[in-house]
Amino acid sequence: MNLAVIGTGYVGLVSGVCFTLGGNHVICVDKDEEKIARLGQMKSPIYEPGIEALIEMNLKEGRLKFSSDLRESVRLSDIVILAVGTPSLPNGEADLQYIESAAADIGRAMEGYKIIMTKSTVPVGTNEKIRQIIAAHTGYPFDIVSAPEFLREGSAIQDTLHPDRVIIGLDNPALEPVMRELHQGFTENIVVTDIRSAEMIKYASNAFLATKISFINEIANICEKVGADVTEVAEGMGLDRRIGSSFLQAGIGYGGSCFPKDTKALIQIAGNVDYEFKLLKSVVEVNQGQRFMILAKLHESIGSLQGATIGIWGLAFKPNTDDVRESPAREIIEALVKEGAHVKVYDPIAADNFRKQYDHPLIHWCAVPEEAGTGSDAVCLLTDWAVFKDIDLHLLAAGMRKPILIDGRNVYSKEQIEGTGLEYYSVGRPRMGGLSGLSPSVAGAV
Template identity: 80%
Template sequence: MKLTVIGTGYVGLVSGVCFALSGHHVICVDKDEEKIKKLKQMESPIYEPGIEELIELNLREERLSFSADLQDSVRHSDIIILAVGTPSLPNGEADLTYIEGAAAEIAKAMEGHKIIMTKSTVPVGTNEKISKILAKFTHHSFDIVSAPEFLREGSAIRDTLHPDRIVIGLDNPELEPTMRELHKGFTENVFVTDIRSAEMIKYASNAFLATKISFINEIANICEKVGADVTEVAQGMGMDQRIGSSFLQAGIGYGGSCFPKDTNALIQIAGNVDYEFKLLKSVVEVNKGQRFMIISKLHESLGSLRGSTIGIWGLAFKPNTDDVREAPAREIVEALVAEGATVKLYDPIAATNFRQQYDHPQLRWCNLPEEAAEGSDAVCLLTDWSLLKDIDLHQLAKSMRNGVLIDGRNVYSKEQIEGTGLVYHSVGRPQMGGLSGYSASVAGAV
């Protein structure tokens, strides 16, 4: 099939590349001509493992092209895929400016029947708005389809090529065979529903996963007080098929471009129909507070942070991405600066993006994790990059001024910590190398 994908961010570029890989002819369109120029040179504007190799392969096979000319691309395609951004407005609602603008441009370019497929995450009812915009600017016929994406940054290609399911929302049942053919080879698990339900499935899925994360973080906080180990608790819970093991990793909370945006948007969607989503509001509140657990543990070990030096390992909201949007690191670093600490920052991929958004005279930028730790009073691990799991912790302790290690992602095991001399804090696990709050209270009582 002949496709035009509008938008070359995570969703648009990965979708375009993967549709081309499955044999379709794809034009990826973006207004940013500099971005298009780089894509033609096989340089990806996003960090995603394997993306540049697939761009090169598809360009060589002449199944993929890049253009800044939306009108020409629309005219040469049968299916137009909307994959533009829907960022949050100050009140939490999704900003549909890019969606509405793209819809108007598509309509003006149409010279015959087109299928408009929305992959951007949009509030319930948005595709009806798109339909009205199209009808306003064109007399040609069209069909609207909602096909929300469920990819994860860092594993976006795998998630697109091998999804758990594909959700297709449509109001014209005659489109179903075409949509199944378009996604043929990805999975046979295709769920076809109406458009409004498809729009809601995306928000409901992300809200539920965010709820699991905040829930296990609340359990972790209780575990610390009663002397239980949240990793053991999560493993036992996850063995129940009704619960499942995914998204039960305690830590410093979720971030990125999806969960914060989509949870806030769903709260607003509910509010717009006079429903207070109390559970999801609590999920968001718990997540906002969880990252500051890092600051509390630093105070517990060091007291005042004024004049201290704190190393930070990891700035991206998760490993295998350079995305720092809503990353816990941002608020943690800002809090450390506000308390008068010098902060040494390391991230293998995301440092440049972080520095573009936030820089300060108290920040020191490091090229190696060991550099960020050397001479520091404490090191805080905020992103569980795989390379950090193999750090020599004995050598780490020797290089630090005060050997405090705050593991915000529960990366290290008891065996790795024992004998290092580090004062080690993790999330929801008994403290290693010192008395936990629970143990201390028992000892005091005795």
Template identity: 75%
Template sequence: MKLAVIGTGYVGLVSGVCFALKDNKVICVDMAEEKIEKLKRAESPIYEPGIEELIEQNLREERLEFTSDLGEAVRRSDIIILAVGTPSLPNGEANLQYIEQAAADVGAAMNGYKIIMTKSTVPVGTNEKIREVVARHTRHAFDIVSAPEFLREGSAISDTLHPDRIIIGIDNPELRETMVELHQDFTDNIYVTDIRSAEMIKYASNAFLATKISFINEIANICEKVGADVTNVAVGMGMDKRIGSSFLQAGIGYGGSCFPKDTNALIQIAGNVDYEFKLLKSVVEVNTDQRYMIISKLRESLGQLNGIHVGIWGLSFKPNTDDIREAPSLEIVETLVKEGAFVKVHDPIAMDKFREQFDHEHIQWCSTAEEAALGCDAVCLLTDWDHYRQVDLRMLGSVLRKPVLIDGRNVFSEQQIAESGLEYYSVGRPRMSGLNGLSPSVAGAV
């Protein structure tokens, strides 16, 4: 099929690349000329493992094009995919300015019947607004489809090529066959519903996953007080098929562009119809509080923050991405600096983006994890990059001024800590220390 994808962020670029891999003719559109020129050279504006190789392959095999000429892309395509950003407004609502502008531009450029498919995350009822906007700018017939994405940064290509399911919202039954045909190369697990339900499915899914994360973090906080180990609790819970093991990893909370934005937007969607979403408000509150656990454990181990030297391992909100949007590191580093601490930071990918958003004379930018630890009173692990799992903990103890490791992602095992020579703080687990050679626990399957 002939597709135009409006927007070359995570959703638009990954979707365009993956549709092209399935032998569709795809034109990706972005108004930023510099970005388009880089894409034509197979240089990705986003960090996503494997994306540049797939762009280069699709360009070479002439299935993928990049342009800043939206009109030409629309005229040459049968299906127009809207994948522009819908960032949060100060009140938490989704900002629909960019998608409404894209809809107007698409309508003005249409030269015949088109299917307009929204992949951007939008509040319930937005596709009806898109229909109204397009209709004001064209005399041609068109249909609207909602096809929300469920990709995860860092594994976006795999998530797109091998999705758990695909949701398609339509109001014209005649579109069903075309939409299923477009997507069935990815999976047969396709659920076709009405447009408003498809819009809600995306928000409800992300809100539920965010709820699981906040729930296990609350359990972790109780575990610390009663002497239980949240990692063992999560394993036991996850063995129940009704619960499942995913998103039960305790830590310092979620971040990124989706969960924070979508939970706040759903709270606003509920508020707009006079419903108070009490549960989701608590999920957001728990997540905000959880990241400050790092600060409280620093105070517990060192007594004060003023004048201390702290190494930070990990700035991105999750591994395998350079995205720092809503990352716990932002608030943690800012708090440390405000309290008078000196901070040495390291991240395999996200340092430049972090520095663009937050820089300070008390921050030292380090090229290795070891450099970030050298001479510090403590190291705080904020992002569970595999890079940090490989660090020699005995070496870490030898370069620290005080042997304190605060693990915000529960990366290290009790056995590793017992042999480390470190004073170790984690999330929801009993206090562990390698200073006295503690023995590992006996938890495990029988």
């Protein structure tokens, strides 16, 4: 088939590239001409393992093109895929200005029948609004399909090519064979629903996963007070098939472009129909507070942060991505700077993106992870990149002013910590290590 994908962010670029692997011809469209030029040179605007190799292969084989000409791209396509951003407004609602603008542009560009497939995450009822906008700008027939994405940054290609399921929302049954053919080879698990249910499935799925994360973080906080180990608790829970082990890793909370945005949007969707989503409000509240657990442990271990030097490992909201949107690191570092701490930061991929959004004279940007620990009063691990798992902890402790390691992702085991000289704090697990490096008052208290 001939596809035009409007938007070259995570969803649009990954979807467009992956659809070429089914033998389709895809034009990825974006208003940003500089981005389009970079993509034409096989340089991805996002960090996603494997994406540039797929771009290069499909450009050379003629199945993939990049363009800033929406009109021509729509004219040449059978299916037009909407994959533009829907960021949060200050009140938590999804900002639909980009998708509404794209819908109007599509309507003006149409010169015949088209299938309009929405992959952007949109509130219930948005596809009907898209239908009205397109109809206001064209006299040609078209159909609307809702096909929300469920990819994870860092494994987006794998998730697109081998999804757990594909959700197709439509109101014209004649489109079902076309949609099944488009997704042929990805999965046989295709669920066909009405459009509003498809829109709701995306929000409900992300809200439930966010709830699992906040739940296990609450359990972790209780574990610390009663002397249990949340990793063992989560393992025992996850073996129950009704619960499952995914998203039961305690830490400093979720971030990124989806969970924070979608949970807030679903709360607003409920509010717009006079329903108070009490559970989801608590999920958001728990997640917001969880990241400041890092600061509480810093105060517990070293006292005042004024003039202290704190190393930070990880700026991306998760490993294998350069995405720093809603990353816990942002609020943690801002709080450290506000308290007068000097902050030494390292991230293998996301440092440049983070620095564009937030920089400060008290922040020192490190070239290697060990540099963040040298002369520091504590190191805080915020993103569980693989590089941090291979650090020589003995050398880390030897180079620190106070050998305190606060692990916000529970990366290290008891065996790795023993004998290093580190005073080790994690999330929902008993404290490990010796008391070396603590002030006398703190050491006496513990």
